[in-house]
Amino acid sequence: MKLISTLTILAAAISLGTLKATPAHADDATTMQISPDDSRPAGAGSAETFTGGVTVKPLFDPNGARTFGSAEVSFAPFARTAWHTHPGGQTLVVTTGDGWIQQWGREKQAIHPGDVIWTPPGVKHWHGATETAAMTHIAIQASVDGSAVAWLEPVSDTDYVG
Secondary structure (H helix, E strand, O other), X not given: OHHHHHHHHXXXXXXXXXXXXXXXXXXXXXXOOOOOHHHOOOEEOOOOOEEOOEEEEEEEOOOOOOOEEEEEEEEOOOOEEOOEEOOOOEEEEEEEEOEEEEEXXXXXXXXXXXXXXXXOOOOOEEEEEOOOOOEEEEEEEEOEOXXXXXXXXXXXXXXXXX
C-alpha cells in the first residue's frame, strides 16, 4: 500500500513537471551544477612547481559567475611547493596532517588541521608537509586576467629544513 502511494505521488509530480532531469554539466547560469568526484581525477604535482610527492585534485575552476578556483593538494613528508605568488591572493584550509608555510623574508610557521591561512595578493611564499608528516589542504585562489598563480624558484632543501 505504501509503495502504491509513493508511486502515485511520483507519477503526479512527473505529470506536473515538478521533477526535472538536469545534466550535471548544465551551462545554464540559473541551474545548480554537480561535479562528480570521479570526473575530477587527481594527478601528480609537476616537478617544475613541487618538490617531493604531491597529488593535486581539482575541485572547481572559475566560471562566468565565480572568479576563483580550488584544488585539494596532498603532500608526502618533505614535499612542498616552489616559491610562488597569487595575483588575487590565496586561502588554504588544512584538512589533515602537519605542514609548514613561509612568507619570503620571514620564519616558516607550523600549520595544522583546521587552520585557515590567508596569503594576500602578490606575497611570495611556499607551503608543504613537515619532514615527518604528510599534509593535505584545500587551496582556493582568485584568478586575475586568467592567472591564479605565478610560479617562481624551487625551495631548496636547506631553506626547507631551515
